[in-house]
Amino acid sequence: MAEIKFDIVENLGVLGISAKNWSKEVNVVSWNSRKAKVDIREWDEEHEKMGKGITLNKEELIKLKEILNSIDIEDLDI
Known part of the structure; x- marks a missing residue:
């Protein structure tokens, strides 16, 4: 299996540990x-x-943001 190379360009935040x-x-x-x-x-x-x-391109990130902004988190049964 080929080695996967990666470069973390920017850390946007930590969700949890x-x-x-x-x-x-x-x-x-x-x-x-x-x-x-x-x-x-x-x-x-x-x-x-x-x-x-999961990786998201710019268009997918925009769509995810729209979806998250449209929901009421308190209404979710999670």
């Missing part, structure tokens, strides 16, 4: 020297290991 002390973060990440995308996933403390995550 797991029991294993990994942080769920929102970052701008360039994967394999490609154009950076917004990325949400868990990282170990040294940012050497990562969990599964």
